[in-house]
Amino acid sequence: MIKHNTVKATINGMAVEVPFGTSILEAARSVQVNIPVLCKHKDLLPTAACGLCIVKVSGNRKLPRACATALEDGMEITTHDTELTEVRRTTLELILSNHPNACLTCGRNGSCELQTMAGEFGIRQDDIPRYVRDLEPDCSSGSIVMDFTKCIKCGRCIQVCQQMQNVWALSFLDRGINTRMAPAGDISLNESPCIRCGQCSAHCPTGAIVENDETAAVWEELRDPDKYCTVQIAPSVRVALGEEFGHAPGTDVTGKIYTALRRLGFKAVFDTNFSADLTIIEEASEFLERFAHGNGELPLITSCCPAWVDYMEKRFSDFVPNFSTAKSPQQMLGVLAKTYFAEKSGIDPASIIQVSIMPCTAKKYELERTDEMYASGYKDVDISLTTRELARMIKQSGVDFNRLPDGEADSILGTYSGAGLIFGSTGGVMEAALRTAYFKVTGKNLEKEAINLHAVRGMKGIRGAAIDIEGTEVRVAVAHGLANVEALLKEVREARDSGGPIPYHFIEVMACPGGCIGGGGQPYGVSDEVRLQRIKGLFDGDESMALRFSHENPDIKKLYDDYLGEPLGEKAHSLLHAHYKPRPAYQR
Amino acid sequence: MNATSSPELKEIEPEVRKGIDECVDRWKDKEGNLIMILHEIQNQHGYVPREASLLLAEKTGVPMARIYEVITFYHYFRLVPQGKHNVTVCNGTACYLKGAGRLLNAFERKLKIKDGETSNDRLFHLETVRCIGCCGMSPALVIDKNTLGKMVPENIEKIVDDILKTEQTNEN
Structure with a gap:
């Protein structure tokens, strides 16, 4: 039998030719036909659970589910007719009969796929x-x-x-x-x-x-005249928030976010990109300390992702000594807002409220992860909101986001480099750290195209690369999506236990696929296509900047000169570093 | 996948640990072993204790989440110990039509426990099943392996009291 690589069939009378194994659902999309579905997600395998994507196949009396049925040669598919719509409507009514009628007070009001579909099907009876x-x-x-x-x-x-x-x-x-x-x-x-x-x-x-929607708590702080409310926005927020206001994924709306935050009532607007640069300085210094001077375990593993930290503490706690002690950018900015910024601007740190806007739900947990998150003497970051929550606040406030003029961040904790910006993408932390590590080793910067470390970019689950720093090989690996981490760590563990050479010197892990741009707190509708657009938004921004190295950020230099002293120094250590410990996966 | 680490919160009794160790070793390399191991654990204890599941997860590398999916999918497996006396009210079609609901209510009132629960003193466990195959004598129930047919709610009081009386006599 001849094996065909493609199959030919018709969908609603239109000829289609798709790769062998393509589902009817996907094949229909190729001819601009959307079959209704509630369970199948682009990221995931079909479960055939919801029963809405039924279609007719000529010669078959059953109604197979398009998500879980592969298109076959010669099939004649009907995706929409009166009967199919009626069956789907009944299925939908049955689903709704097991669903509370609580749309008006639901967190997904306006963004719910079930609600949307009930609207599209014109469900008028209950x-x-x-x-x-x-x-x-x-x-x-x-x-x-x-x-x-x-x-x-x-x-x-x-x-x-x-x-x-x-x-x-x-x-x-x-x-x-x-x-x-x-x-x-x-x-x-x-x-x-x-x-x-x-x-x-x-x-x-x-x-x-x-x-966990905490917008009400933020409004309360903003209304309190005795509070000095400050805010920071993470790298990934700026290339995704626009989606909530009709922009394409990846559109950089940084300037509008700054303005919107001031209009919401924040007195100082900082940028987490600044503290991403700071994390890089501390982490790159830590890497060289371990790599060049043998002080500490290798590989060094990044720790800026709190979900990953929690995972490691619960599942791979033998890697505690490998974790970078440098705090995440969120926590670094928080502690500096209540120490350095408070001192410089003569504001009582007790009155400062620091809110962070993050692409992430785990960042809410990080705020109280250990006592070290109170290094300023106060809770360093008071409340962490997701991108979705910020969008909600902007909409509530009456601010016409799309027509806002671009604003600026407050310079003392707001200037950033392209290296800080790409922190939000898988591979971005590694790339930013390597740019600075290269400088620290050689005394000179990577130039022109060499700044772009393509070896660590992309969406492959695990990416390994060997970087040559003037004759010394630095082996690095990047993993994103936690399912990819286990294989990588097992490789390291085996080498360690057998006394063999370590496969990598430096490992970056981000829990979410695509990195923070694909975080659990980002606007709905994520898929690899969306992730790639958001990543492009970050890297395009990096490329367009004159400042592309964390160590060249003038405000970072000033911070060390005026306040912190040396990277990894005493003050830096007490404010900017944290520790880890094994935790049980199940508490009972 | 990597085993979830077992917390030190609840001490696992040495004989439980030994029993599970042996059981896991026996089934280790056989496909579909999870269900067989769960059977053995339940045969040994009358239910599947949580500590046993945690240990099982650690030893087999099967996540707790998956073990509980299997346990809760099959009606046969139990997560709570049964009572000394087990009451099973048949709720199959015939018994349902002939008033199984009223029998269940009578037990619930008398024993002060709900369907699927065990009394605090572990003396009684009450549950319903779909069909025990005795439709001819519906509504039917099973107490401690004795099948009783053509029951009416008025019988329940006496049935329970008789058991309680026997228990008291035994105690004295």
Whole structure:
């Protein structure tokens, strides 16, 4: 038999030719036909759970599900007709009959896939008796809130948690109508292996899993005349927030965000890119200390991702000595806002409220991770909001975001280099650190095209590269999406245990696929296409900047000269470094 | 995947640990071993204790989440110990039509526990099943392996009291 690489068929009378193995759902998209679906997500394998993507195949009396059926040669597919629409409507009504009628007070009001579909299908009746289980929401994690009653059992969160992130906090418990997604046994998320990455919330089609909305707390602080509210925005927020206001993914709206934040009432607007530069200085110094002077374990592993830190402490705690002690940019900026900035501007640090805008739900957890997060004598960062929460605040405030003039950040903690900007992408921390490490070793900067370290860029799950720094080979690896981490660490562990040469000197890990730009707190609708556009936004920004090295950031130099002293010095150590310890995956 | 580390919160009794060790070693390299191991654990304890699952996860590398998916999928596996006396009310079609609900209510009132629960003194466990194959004598129930048919709610009081009486006599 001849093996064909493509299959030819017709969809609604239109000829299609797609690669062998393509699902009917995907094939239909290639001829601009969208088949309704609630369970299949572009990132995930089909589960055939929702039953909405049924289609007709000539010669087949059944209605196969388009997400889980491969297109075959000669198939004649009908995706839409009166009968299919009626069957879909009934299915949708059945799903809605197990869903609380609580749209108006739901965290996904306006962004819910189920609500949208009910609207598109013109559901006007609510005749089927409603059965919704009486279950309390799980608010224990502080990062995400799970409301089991809103779950439509699509299985996305389970696949995300188990396969994409390899965390296995969530499972499908029980069966049939009683099925629910929850940690193993009757324990709360906070007692489970959950690392709060929030990818479940970013993939959930409904309001069953949402970020813990803390906008009300921020409004309260902003209203308090005795408080001096300051704010920082993370690298990834600027290339994604625009999506909430109609811009394409990757559009850089930094200037508008600065202006919007001032209009919301923040008295000082800082940029996490600045402290990303600072993290690089400390981390690159730490790397050279370990690499060139043998002070400390190799490989050095990045620790700026709090979900990854939590994962390592729970699952790979034998790597505690390998973790960079340099705090994440969020925490570095927070501590400096309440020490350096407070001193320089003569403001009582007790009155300063520091809010961070992050692409991330785990950043909420990082605020109180250890006592070291209070290094200023106060809680260094008071409240952390996700990109989605900031969008909500801007919309509430009446600010016409798209027509805002561009603003500036406050220079003392706001100037940044392109190296700080790319922190939000997978490989970005590594690239930024290598640019500075190269300078520290050789005394000169990488030039022109060599600044762009293409070897560590891209979307492959694990990327290894050997970087030549004047004859010395530095072996680095980058992993993103936690499912990719295990293989990498096992390779390191085996080499270590057998006494062989270490495969890598420096490893960057980001918990979310694509890095922070694909974070669990980013605007909905993520896919690899969107991730690549956001990454491009960051790297285009880097390329357009005159300042591309963290060590050349003038405000960073001033900070060390005026305040911190030397990298890894005493003051730097007390303010900018943190430690790690093993933690149990299950607390009970 | 890497085993989830077992917390030191609950001390695992040495004989439980030994039993699981042996069981896991016996099934280690066989496909579909999880269900067989769970069977053995339940046969040994009457249910699957959480500590046993945690240890099992550590030893087999199967995540806790997956172990609990299997345990809760199959009606057979239990997460809580049963009572000394087990009441099973049949709720199959025939029994359902003939008033199984009223029998269940009578037990729930008398024992002060709900369907699927065990009394605090572990004396009684109450549950419903779909069909016990005795439709001819519906509504039916099973107490401690004795099948009783054509039951009415008024019988329940006496059935429970008789058991309690026997228990008291035994105690004295």
